[in-house]
Amino acid sequence: MNIESLHWGELSPETFLAEYWQKKPLLIKQAFKNFQDTIPADELAGLAMEGEIESRIVSNDGNNNWQVDHGPFTDFAQYGEANWTLLVQAVNNWSRPTNALLAPFSFIPRWRIDDVMVSFSTPNGGVGAHLDQYDVFIIQGSGKRRWQVGAPNSELITLLPHPDLKQVSAFEPLIDEVTEAGDLLYIPPNHPHNGVSIENSVNFSIGFQAPSSQELWSSFADKLIDNNLGEQRFSDSTRKTTTTSTLISKDDQQQLKAFMLEQLENTEMFEQFIGQYLTQSHHALELLMPVNDIDEEKLIDILSEPEIRFMPVSGLKAAITQTTLFLNGDSFPITAKILPLAELLAQQTPLTTEQVKSFNTSLKNSQLLTSVLNKGYWYIE
Ligand code: SIN
Ligand code: CO
Numbered sequence: 601m602n603i604e605s606l607h608w609g610e611l612s613p614e615t616f617l618a619e620y621w622q623k624k625p626l627l628i629k630q631a632f633k634n635f636q637d638t639i640p641a642d643e644l645a646g647l648a649m650e651g652e653i654e655s656r657i658v659s660n661d662g663n664n665n666w667q668v669d670h671g672p673f674t675d676f677a678q679y680g681e682a683n684w685t686l687l688v689q690a691v692n693n694w695s696r697p698t699n700a701l702l703a704p705f706s707f708i709p710r711w712r713i714d715d716v717m718v719s720f721s722t723p724n725g726g727v728g729a730h731l732d733q734y735d736v737f738i739i740q741g742s743g744k745r746r747w748q749v750g751a752p753n754s755e756l757i758t759l760l761p762h763p764d765l766k767q768v769s770a771f772e773p774l775i776d777e778v779t780e781a782g783d784l785l786y787i788p789p790n791h792p793h794n795g796v797s798i799e800n801s802v803n804f805s806i807g808f809q810a811p812s813s814q815e816l817w818s819s820f821a822d823k824l825i826d827n828n829l830g831e832q833r834f835s836d837s838t839r840k841t842t843t844t845s846t847l848i849s850k851d852d853q854q855q856l857k858a859f860m861l862e863q864l865e866n867t868e869m870f871e872q873f874i875g876q877y878l879t880q881s882h883h884a885l886e887l888l889m890p891v892n893d894i895d896e897e898k899l900i901d902i903l904s905e906p907e908i909r910f911m912p913v914s915g916l917k918a919a920i921t922q923t924t925l926f927l928n929g930d931s932f933p934i935t936a937k938i939l940p941l942a943e944l945l946a947q948q949t950p951l952t953t954e955q956v957k958s959f960n961t962s963l964k965n966s967q968l969l970t971s972v973l974n975k976g977y978w979y980i981e
Contacts, residue, residue, distance in 0.1 A: 606631050606704035606784070613707035616786075622735060625749040625793075626786040627775050632704075635782035637741040637802050638697035641720050644802075647688050647695075648673050652884040658727045658765060659684035666728065666761040685725035685797065690715035690883035693915030701804055705737065711878040711919050714809040721745065721797035728767040729794040731756075735808040736787050740779035743801025747785055748773035749793040756792060768792050811877070823873045824863060834859050871921050872931060879917040880929035887913055887976035894973050896966045902980060903957050909981045910951040910969075916977055920946040925968075927977045938964045945972060 608616065609628060620626045639647075648655035648671045655671030660683050676686070692699035698716050705713065714734070721743075729748075738747070750771035757769040771792040778798060779785060787793050789810070795803065824830040834856060842849070864870060894902070902908065912918070918927050925932040925942040934942040941959045944951065945968070959965040972978045 607633065617707075620786060620788075622788050625775050625788060625791050627747070627777055627779070628784045628786075629780075630782050631784035632739065632782040635739065635741065638701060638804070639691060639695045639718060641800075641802065643695070644688055644691065644718055644720055645673075645676060645686065647691060648686055653694065654689040654883060655687065656764075657684055657686050659725075660728070662724060664761065666765050666767075668762050668764040670764075679722075682723040683725055685719050685721035685727060687717060687719045687727070689717050690881075690915060691718040692716040693881070693883055693885050693913075696914045698804065699914045701739065701806060705806055708808075709919075710917065712808050712810075714807045715883060715915065717805040717807055719803045719805070721795075721801050721803070723797055723799055725797045726795050727765065728761070729769070729771060729792055730767050731790050731792055732787070733789050734810055735789055737806040738779075738785040738787065738795070739804040739806070740781055740783040740785070741802035741804055742781055744778050744780055744798040745795050745801045745803065746778050746798060747775065747793065747795045749775040749785070749787055749791055752790045753792070809878075809882075816877070819877050820864070820873055823869070823876075829869065830863060868923075871923060875919055875921055875924055875926035876929045876931060879919050879926040881915070881917055883915075885913055885915055885928065888979035889976035890973060890979075894970050896963070896970060899960065899966055899970055899973075903953055903960060906953055908953050910956055910973075910978055911981050912945070912948040912950070912978050913976065916948060918946045918948055927972060927975070930975060930977075932968060932971060934968075935964065937962060938968050941965050941968055945978070 607628070607630065609631075611619075611626075611628070616626070647653050651672045653671070655673065657669045657671075657673070657676075657679060659667045659669075659679060662683060671688075673686075692702065692715055698718065701716055702710070702713055726745075748771075750773050753771060756771055759767040759769060761767060775785070777783075836852075836855065916928055918925070920926070920934070920942060923933060925934050925946055927945070932942070944955075956969065960969065969978075973980070
């Protein structure tokens, strides 16, 4: 694998977080030595032909007329040799080498990372100047592209050259460079940017997730409703008389707010909610469910084969807290006894027969192993 280490140059993950993360864009030339595309362009085109994989082609005629087509695509011939880009979402869910591009960014917790979007651009191809709401690291793969990145500017005008394409007016670049294979660009949220391909080129975008407050509140409310956890009613047995009966007093408002916040203060429920919420996949995953459920006995049978490996599904979102292993929005309760196995499952380390055998000596470990296999989050290779 060509993506073992990120060469920070004069920076380090610590100085990057302190000086750049969510603050300033950055280009690191040759962050990855001898970088090679983790997926060939024809395989990327193949993914864009699949119905369950989100893809689009953005093209322009060089005269500011823009077109957006959504996949699945059957044929790319009509787009010609220049002026278009193909963007495919969550390629890491389908390409294990592309999923491995996340490893150098593990100085930021996995829950904060969303997916790896891959683009293939022909000369003059790009999506135009725009803003994103999320942080992104863009690794330049094969080919060259001119990247410009500016500072947030409230005077920029939002443009809609096509109903599915939001752009912004021209901006003053802070970074204006031609990127080559192995260069790494970091763009914080709301910084205008524009990548125009110089030749056929491939870009890998490690996109982050940052829930909005309304998304969190809405999902938290769903969790309460689904589990009937908010049925108790406001009570006020210490009430005193009022002389202003139409007033919702400050004190009443405070008590109602406190009543609502009690739900958030339920640490156990919050841990379940947030773990499930943050590990939910936003794109289809290739789950590999066994044809017949695997029970503890069947697992022992499987382990009699010497050369097998237990593999996590590519792109799986996993996280761990003191009480629970979360995989793809599902909870698996953990105890001190199964913590070592749960940690390996959360780190998504492929497991050999010998490793699994060493865990399979306790019933709780076997139950955790069979559960993750039966859900299709892990599979046997
Ligand atoms: C890309 O074209 O590879 C990235 C698009 C973007 O800037 O979001
Ligand atoms: Co962007």
